Amino acid sequence: GAVVSQHPSRVICKSGTSVKIECRSLDFQATTMFWYRQFPKQSLMLMATSNEGSKATYEQGVEKDKFLINHASLTLSTLTVTSAHPEDSSFYICSARNQDYGYTFGSGTRLTVV
């Protein structure tokens, strides 16, 4: 089946620093990657939709200058949390849609900003 590899699985960073999260589609080409955020006991909330070779589409209320998304190839999308603050601490998950296997999720990144 389709596999999306997400790294790192867990990261702790200091307030004010930037953190990059990578998602790779291992055995299929992901023209579109979705980035979600999940706070404790809450639902996954779509942050942005990343399209290969073009600008990402951000959901209302998500700062595009703070959450930088790059989708430079058909197998790699990255999310960079810039100038992270404690309120950015969350579980970030990517997902790609594959024609044959539907939606596949990465294993998630647990970000803690101290």
Added chain:
Amino acid sequence: RKEVEQDPGPFNVPEGATVAFNCTYSNSASQSFFWYRQDCRKEPKLLMSVYSSGNEDGRFTAQLNRASQYISLLIRDSKLSDSATYLCVVVEGGGGNKLTFGTGTQLKVEL
């Protein structure tokens, strides 16, 4: 009103029990529906798609009522390993493929 609503639970049931979860969605143009399972601190995993005619996969039965904008999941003969959060997921129409998640219903199966 939330786009996808679920009872958060938790539902505490004994092993072997039958348990049902419900979900309502607000967008009548929604096209596809799924149940996902999420274990603590893990990514969601697809449990099953939901079709208008109703569908069954082993101990799991899913049903969709488009007129009432209502989705259900029935788990029979529940196992300890069924303990997880069950997410109702709706795909919007219009070709955007955007998934909208409910907040999830927590199930705890006990001895």
